[in-house]
Amino acid sequence: MDNFMIRGGRPLNGQAIISGSKNAALPILAATLLTREKCEIKNVPELMDIKSTFELLNYLGKNCFYGYGNFVAEEHAQLKLHAPYDLVRKMRASVLVAGPLLARFRKVRFSLPGGCSIGMRPIDIHLEGFKKLGAQVAYEKGDVILSAKKLKPGKVKFRFPSVGATENLMMCAALIEGATTLENCAREPEIEDLAAALVKMGAAVTGAGTPVIKITGAARLKGLKHTIMPDRVETGTFMLLCAAAGGRIKLLNTAPKTLEALIRAMKKAGVKINTFKDSMEIIAPQGRPRPVSVVTKPHPGFPTDLQAPWMAFMARANGTSEVHEQIFENRFMHAPELIRMGADITVLDRKAVIRGVPHLLGAPVMASDIRAGAAMVVAAASAKGKSVIRRIYHIDRGYEKLEHKLKDLGVDASRVKA
Ligand code: EPZ
Numbered sequence: 203m204d205n206f207m208i209r210g211g212r213p214l215n216g217q218a219i220i221s222g223s224k225n226a227a228l229p230i231l232a233a234t235l236l237t238r239e240k241c242e243i244k245n246v247p248e249l250m251d252i253k254s255t256f257e258l259l260n261y262l263g264k265n266c267f268y269g270y271g272n273f274v275a276e277e278h279a280q281l282k283l284h285a286p287y288d289l290v291r292k293m294r295a296s297v298l299v300a301g302p303l304l305a306r307f308r309k310v311r312f313s314l315p316g317g318c319s320i321g322m323r324p325i326d327i328h329l330e331g332f333k334k335l336g337a338q339v340a341y342e343k344g345d346v347i348l349s350a351k352k353l354k355p356g357k358v359k360f361r362f363p364s365v366g367a368t369e370n371l372m373m374c375a376a377l378i379e380g381a382t383t384l385e386n387c388a389r390e391p392e393i394e395d396l397a398a399a400l401v402k403m404g405a406a407v408t409g410a411g412t413p414v415i416k417i418t419g420a421a422r423l424k425g426l427k428h429t430i431m432p433d434r435v436e437t438g439t440f441m442l443l444c445a446a447a448g449g450r451i452k453l454l455n456t457a458p459k460t461l462e463a464l465i466r467a468m469k470k471a472g473v474k475i476n477t478f479k480d481s482m483e484i485i486a487p488q489g490r491p492r493p494v495s496v497v498t499k500p501h502p503g504f505p506t507d508l509q510a511p512w513m514a515f516m517a518r519a520n521g522t523s524e525v526h527e528q529i530f531e532n533r534f535m536h537a538p539e540l541i542r543m544g545a546d547i548t549v550l551d552r553k554a555v556i557r558g559v560p561h562l563l564g565a566p567v568m569a570s571d572i573r574a575g576a577a578m579v580v581a582a583a584s585a586k587g588k589s590v591i592r593r594i595y596h597i598d599r600g601y602e603k604l605e606h607k608l609k610d611l612g613v614d615a616s617r618v619k620a
Contacts, residue, residue, distance in 0.1 A: 203592075203593070203595070203620040204594055204595075204617050204618065204619060204620060205590050205591060205592050205594060205617070205618050205619075205620050206578075206579065206582075206589075206590070206591040206594050206597070206604075206605065206615060206616070206617060206618075207588065207589070207590050207591075207615070207616050207617075207618050208564075208579065208582035208583055208588070208589050208591065208608075208613060208614065208615045209564070209587070209588050209589075209614040210447065210562075210564055210581075210582050210583045210584055210585040210586065210587065210588075210589065210613075210614075211447075211584070211585065211586040211587065212447070212448075212449075212612070212614070213447060213448035213449030213450075213486065213612070214443065214444045214447050214448065214449035214450070214451050214486075214583070214611050214612040214613060215449050215450060215451070215611075215612040216451055216452075216610050216611040216612040217451060217452035217453065217454060217610065217611070218440055218451070218452075218453055218454070218607040218610050218611050219454045219455050219607075220432045220433055220436055220437050220440075220453055220454065220455045220456040221245075221247040221432075221433050221436060221602040221603075222244075222245035222246055222247045222271065222429075222430035222431070222432065222433060223247070223391075223392060223395070223430055223431050223432060223433040223434065223435075223436075224247055224249055224251055224252070224433060224435075224599075224600055225365075225390070225392045225433075225435070226391075226392040226395040226396065226430050226431050226433075227243070227246050227247060227252060227255075227273075227430045228251060228252075228255055228295040228298060229295075229298050229366075229369040229373070229392070229396045230243060230395065230396055230399045230426075230428060230430065231243065231246070231252070231255045231256075231259065231273065231275070232255070232259075232295075232298035232299050232301075232302055232369075232373065233302060233373050233376075233396065233399055233400065233403070233426070234259065234264065234275040234302075234426065235259070235262070235264070235281070235299055235302035235303055235306065236302045236305065236306060236373060236376060236377055236403060236423045237277075237403060237422070237423045237424060237425055237426070238277040239277075239423075239424055239425030239426075240274065240275070240276050240425045241273075241274070241275045241276075241425050241426040241427075241428075242272065242273070242274050242425075242426070242427050242428075243272070243273040243274075243275075243426065243427075243428050243429070243430060244271060244272050244273075244428070244429040244430065245271055245429045245430040246268065246271055246272065246273040246430055247271070247430075247433065247602040248268075248271070248602050248603070249598065249599060249600060249601075249602055250595070250598050250599040251293050251295065251599045251600065252268075252273075254289070254292045254293040254296070255293070255295070255296070256268055256273075257289060258285060258289045258290075258296055258299065259275060259299075261282065261285075261286075261289055262281050262282045262283075262285065262299065262303075263277065263279045263280065263281040263282050264276070264277055264281070265277065265278060281303070281306075281307070283303055283307055283309050283310050283311060284310075284311040284312070284345075285299050285300075285310075285311070285312035285313060286313060287313035287344060287345075289313075290312055290313040290314075290315050291313065291315070293599075294315040294318060294323055294366075295366065296312070296315060297312065297315050297325055297328065297366060297370065298366060298369060298370055298373070299312065300312055300328065300332070300346075300348060300370055300374075301328075301332075301369070301370035301371060301372070301373040301374035302373045302374070302377070304332060304337060304348045304350065304353070304374055305353060305373065305374040305375075305376070305377035305378060305419075306377055308349065308350045308351070308352070308353060309347075309348065309349045309350075310347075310348050311345050311346070311347045311348075312345060312346055313344055313345050313346075314341075314344055314345065314346055318571065319532065319535055319570050319571045319574075320530045320531075320532055320533045320535070320571055321530040321531045321532050321533070322531070325346075325366075325367075327360055327361060327362060327364045327367040328364070328366065328367040328370045328371070329346070329348075330358075330361070331358045331360065331367055331370070331371040331374075331384075332348055332370075332371070332374065334356050334357070334358045335350075335353050335354060335355070335356050335358070335371075335374060335375065335378060335382065336350045336351075336352060336353045336354045336356075337349065337350040337353065338350065353374070353378045354378065354380070355375065355378050355379070355380030355381050355382040355419065356382055356383075357382070357383045357384075357385065358371055358382070358383070358384050358385065359384075359385040359386055360384070360385065360386040360387065360388075361386070362386070363386055363387055363388040363389065363413070363500045364388060365388040365390050365392070365393065367388075368384060368387045368388040368393055368415070369388075369392075369393065369396055371384055372384065372393070372396060372397065372400060372407065372410075372415060372417060373396075373400065375405075375417040375419050376400045376403065376405035376407070376417055376419050376420070376423060377405075377419050377420065377421075377422075377423060378419040379419055379420065379421055380418065380419065381416060381417070381418050382416070382417045382418075382419065383414065383415070383416050383417075384414070384415045384416075384417070385413065385414050386413055387409075387410075387412070387413050387414065387415050388500060388501065389411050389412060389413065389500065389501045389502060390500075390501040391411070391431060391434060391457070391460040391501070392431070393410050393411065393415075394410045394411045394431075395430065395431045396410070397410030397411075397415070398410075398428070399426055399428045400417075400423075402424075402426050402427065402428060403423040403424050403425070403426050404420045404422075404423045404424045405417055405418065405419055405420055405423065406418035431457060431460075432455055432456045432457045432460075432480075434456075434457065434460040434461050434505075435505065435507045435508060435573070435600070436600075436601060436602075437453055437456045437457075437460075437461060437482075438461055438464050438505065438507075438508040438511065439508065439511050439573075439576045439579075439580070439601070440453055440484075440607070440611065441453070441461070441464065441465075441468065441473075441475070441482070441484050442464075442468075442508065442511040442512060442514070442515045442580050443511070443579065443580050443583055443608075443611065443613070444484040444485075444486050444611070445468055445471065445473045445484065445486050445487070445491065445515050446486075446491075446514055446515040446517075446518065446580050446581070446583065446584040447486070447580075447583040447584040447613070448486045448584070449486055449612060450483070450484065450485045450486070451483070451484050451611050451612075452481060452482070452483050452484075453481060453482050453483075453484070454480070454481045455480060455481070456480060456481060456482060457480065458477035458478070458481075458482050459477075461505075462502060463502055463503055463504045463505065464504065464505065464508055464512075465477070467494050467496055467504060467512070470492065470494045471487070471491040471492050471493075471494045471515070471516075471519070472487035472491050472492045473485070473486060473487055473491070474487075489520070490518050490519060490520040490558060490560070491515065491516070491518065491519045491520065491558075492519065492520060492521065493516060493519040493520065493521035493522055493523035493556075493558055494516070494519075494523055495523045495524040495525070495526075496509070496512060496523075496524075496525055496526070497525075497526040497528060498525075498526065498527050498528050498529050499528060499529075500529070506527065506528075506529040506530060506533065507573050508573070509525055509527055509533060509573070510533070510536040510573045510574045510576060510577035511573065511576050511577045511580045512525065513525055513536060513537065513540065513547070513554060513556060513577060514536070514540060514577040514578075514580035514581040514584070515580060515584075516556045516558065517540055517543075517545040517546075517547070517556060517558065517559065517562055517581060517584075518558055518559060518560065518561065518562060518584060519556065519558035520558055521558055522555060522556065522557045522558065523555075523556050523558070524553060524554065524555050524556070525553070525554045525556065526552060526553050527552045527553075527554075528552065531552070533573075533574075534549045534554055535570035535571065535574050536570065536573075536574035536577040536578065537549050537554055539567040539568060539570075539574070539577075539578060539581075540562075540577065540581055542565050542567055543562040543563055543564070543565050543567065543581050543582075543585050543589070544559055544561065544562045544563045544585075545559060545562060545581075546558075546559050561585070561586055562581055562584060562585035562586070563585055563586055563587055564582060564585045564586065564587030564588045564589040565585075565589055566589070566590045566592065567581075567582070567589060567590070567591055567592070568591070568592045568593050569591055569592065569593045569594055569596040569597055570593070570596065571596055572596050572597060572599050572600035572601075573600070574596070575591065575593070575594060575596045575597035576597065576600070576601065578591045579591065579597070579604070579608070579615075583608070583613045583615075590618075592620065594617075605617045
């Protein structure tokens with residue numbers, strides 16, 4: 203088990219190249235199950251979650267190759283239609299194989315994905331959508347079994363704009379001839395990247411990025427050549443790293459327009475941000491940031507995935523701010539770890555009150571999920587002294603080559619054996 207060791211307290215100076223988006227790559231890799239033709243996907247980040255998806259696709263019968271960010275999937279055998287517990291439990295996003303396999307084979311069995319530290323993570327919205335398109339849902343020994351004599355195009359209105367449910371239903375509808383309408387969809391940029399991939403495969407998809415997506419599916423879909431969009435959560439994490447630790451950095455190969463809510467909040471806190479087409483420059487405020495409260499919302503609102511690093515930034519604000527986490531029921535696991543570093547935070551249900559302190563102090567802390575781990579990195583870089591971050595396997599699920607990029611940005615960071 204590795205740890206990160208970070209000596210904080212010095213301003214950043216440097217630049218980093220943003221990797222491909224984990225949350226765009228996962229559904230697009232699942233979409234390769236929609237066709238037996240060859241799919242080639244570039245700018246796929248080298249992450250544990252991608253490796254888990256790779257293992258699952260290979261288990262199902264795809265022949266997958268991965269190297270230097272390039273992913274190739276071919277199909278030479280009959281696919282299995284059962285995603286087993288041992289593979290699904292490693293990563294919840296495995297549920298994204300359901301839509302493609304149901305549409306292609308009209309039957310799929312997969313383990314109910316467990317919850318995780320940030321919440322129960324049910325999949326009822328996915329299942330309600332599949333039923334609307336003609337699927338039967340059964341449960342057996344912890345598995346969900348979806349089957350359909352014939353899937354039909356139709357209208358699905360999500361009770362909540364679930365990212366995963368929107369993606370699952372888009373992929374399912376892409377292989378159902380006729381016009382399907384999805385309403386109250388998630389509007390995250392990763393949805394638009396998936397739509398672009400499905401269009402290249404031969405489906406007609408309009409409205410991605412808006413609440414209403416229309417899909418005219420095809421009887422068969424073609425192979426795919428696609429390049430994954432930049433990771434907006436990695437970008438936001440490094441923006442907050444600089445804002446919290448001080449200094450000036452450049453981020454390359456990124457997409458500033460996918461982070462407008464974060465940019466607005468950071469500018470209110472006193473951070474200078476210069477944006478260009480595919481890069482940005484961050485200049486931290488002199489002294490402590492102004493306190494700014496945020497409420498997490500579905501895109502284009504403030505992203506829940508940047509709530510934890512945001513809290514690490516606000517820990518040293520010159521006043522009191524609040525964070526309201528409206529997406530997940532248990533996403534403040536980073537608060538007690540920040541308190542160990544000297545932060546003054548009170549959590550009550552889904553609201554955290556952060557009373558800014560002049561300094562954080564390095565300490566041994568623990569990552570409890572991907573983004574809580576990112577918050578530890580942000581806090582450790584801004585804290586005086588040395589921090590050791592344990593359980594960084596959580597961080598490795600979502601951040602590619604993190605210690606190298608931290609060094610490129612001027613952070614005194616290293617990966618050490620526990
Ligand atoms: C995606 O998860 C992301 N993961 C998450 O990023 C992100 O936090 C989340 O969207 C919200 O933006 C990937 O894209 C792989 P949801 P997903 O379905 O699709 C409830 C990270 O750190 N819900 O939009 O699982 C659910 O419990 C990860 O990279 C239901 O109740 O998110 C949650 O409270 C963490 N029933 C809320 O909706 C359902 O059927 C949002 O979930 C589905 C979801």
